[in-house]
Amino acid sequence: MENIKWIFFDVGSTLVDERKAYEERMKAVAKTANVSYEYVYWTALAFYKENKKGDLETMKLLHVKKPKWRHESEMLYCETKECLRTLSEKYKIGVIANQSPGTEKRLKEFGILQYINLVIASAEEGVAKPDKRIFEIALNRAACKPQQAVMAGDRIDNDIVPAKALGMKTIWIKQGFGRYWRKTTEYEQADYEVDNLSEIMEICKISDRLREEA
Secondary structure, X not given: OOOOOEEEEOOEOOOEEOHHHHHHHHHHHHHHHOOOHHHHHHHHHHHHOXXXXXXXXXXXXXXXXXXXXXXXXXXXXXXXXXXXXXXXXXOEEEEEEOOOOOHHHHHHHOOOHHHXXXXXXXXXXXXXXXXXXXXXXXHHHHOOOHHHEEEEEOXXXXXXXXXXXXXXXXXXXOOXXXXXXXXXXXXXXXXXXXXXXXXXXXXXXHHHHHHHHO
């Protein structure tokens, strides 16, 4: 990744494992709708495979209000700290995320804020992905050109498409429900596809090695 100065990450299903929080949300939906958790899960999954927001579509189908998201049920992926620590030695690290208020506080409690130079979150900025303005805010505050930045996230619609449209390099990390997205156009094609954060570290190592050998 030649000439890259900044690597921006999404939070949910990218740095933070949300599986338990989604499970609790779906169980709450099931209880309210008087259906089984399995029904809610498989219905939501079918929607995700159609490039829709599966949990929200399932709530609409069942006429259930969205339960409160339980941030306390989130946890870091096992590779998160090592990835950020390693990458922060060579790159500036940023966050661009759709999150409820208090993102910096949560990242600090996870013990990873020390590796992050800039946090841009929708609740504080008043604009959310996939709106390109939230990416432009991040790039402006980082004093970084799009061509000098990478966006890594789990969502093709929220992370890859808008970042790519601005000229940023993109990494689709296939974690969470976002991994079921079915690409239909070239605009949805990320520069790199990985299954976990360790693979992002490997991409950067290979890029550094090639640059040294050039």
